[in-house]
Amino acid sequence: EIVLTQSPGTLSLSPGDRATLSCRASQSVSSQSVSNYLAWYQQKPGQAPRLLIHGAGSRATGIPDRISGSGSGTDFTLTISRLEPEDFAVYYCQQYGSSPPTFGHGTKVEIK
Amino acid sequence: EVQLVESGGGVVRPGGSLRLSCAASGFRFDDYGMTWVRQAPGKGLEWVSGVNWSGGSTAYADSVKGRFTISRDNVKNSMHLQMNSLRAEDTALYYCTRNSRLGELSPLDYWGQGTLVTVSS
Numbered sequence: 345e346i347v348l349t350q351s352p353g354t355l356s357l358s359p360g361d362r363a364t365l366s367c368r369a370s371q372s373v374s375s376q377s378v379s380n381y382l383a384w385y386q387q388k389p390g391q392a393p394r395l396l397i398h399g400a401g402s403r404a405t406g407i408p409d410r411i412s413g414s415g416s417g418t419d420f421t422l423t424i425s426r427l428e429p430e431d432f433a434v435y436y437c438q439q440y441g442s443s444p445p446t447f448g449h450g451t452k453v454e455i456k
Numbered sequence: 457e458v459q460l461v462e463s464g465g466g467v468v469r470p471g472g473s474l475r476l477s478c479a480a481s482g483f484r485f486d487d488y489g490m491t492w493v494r495q496a497p498g499k500g501l502e503w504v505s506g507v508n509w510s511g512g513s514t515a516y517a518d519s520v521k522g523r524f525t526i527s528r529d530n531v532k533n534s535m536h537l538q539m540n541s542l543r544a545e546d547t548a549l550y551y552c553t554r555n556s557r558l559g560e561l562s563p564l565d566y567w568g569q570g571t572l573v574t575v576s577s
Binding site for chain 2: 383447
C-alpha cells in the first residue's frame with residue numbers, strides 16, 4: 345500500500361500567517377492522464393473531517409480561495425495563504441488512486 | 457441536504473461481533489460509492505472499507521480483511537459493516553462517508569458524525 349508522510353507534525357503559527365503543509369507519497373499517486381489522486385481534509389476537535397481539496401489542486405464546494413493545493417507524482421502541498429482563526433485544525437492528506445486508499449498521519453496547525 | 461447517520465456502535469468483548477449501519481438521505485444513493493473510515497481515540501484517520509455504487513466491488517484495509525464485510529442496500533439507502541472477531545485495536549469512532557463518484561476509489565465528500573465502537577473485556 346502507498347504510505348503518505350506528512351510534515352511537519354505540528355505547525356505553530358499566528359493568524360494572518362501563511363501555512364505550508366507537505367504530503368509525500370511512497371510511490372506516485374498520479375496517472376498517465378495527468379490525474380492526481382490526492383485529497384486534503386480538515387478536522388476540528390469534536391467534528392468529522394471535511395473535504396478541502398481533491399485532485400491535488402481542486403477546491404471542494406464552499407472552500408475559500410485562501411486554501412489551495414498543488415503538486416504531482418509523490419510530492420504535494422496544501423497552502424493556506426492567510427490563516428483565519430477557523431483554520432487552526434488538523435489536516436490530513438489521502439491518496440485514492442491505489443487500493444487500499446490511505447491517509448497521512450496529519451499535521452496540526454496550532455496558534456502560536 | 458446530504459445526511460449520513462451511523463448507528464450500531466457499542467461496547468463488545470474481544471472476539472465478538474457488531475453490525476454498523478449508515479442511513480443516507482438527501483441524494484441519489486446509488487449514484488455514489490460509500491466508505492467506512494475509523495479514528496481511534498486521539499489518533500488519525502484510517503480507511504477501513506469501501507463499496508462501489510452497485511455493491512459489486514468492495515475493498516478492505518489489510519487490518520480488517522477477512523473479519524469485516526461491507527454491504528449496501530440501494531432500496532433502503534443504507535450501508536452496513538459487519539464486524540467479526542473484534543480486537544482491542546478496532547476500538548474507534550467509525551465514520552460513514554460518501555465517495556464523490558460511483559467507485560470506492562474517490563474523494564470522500566460527505567461524512568457522518570460517527571458511531572463509537574469499544575472492544576474491551
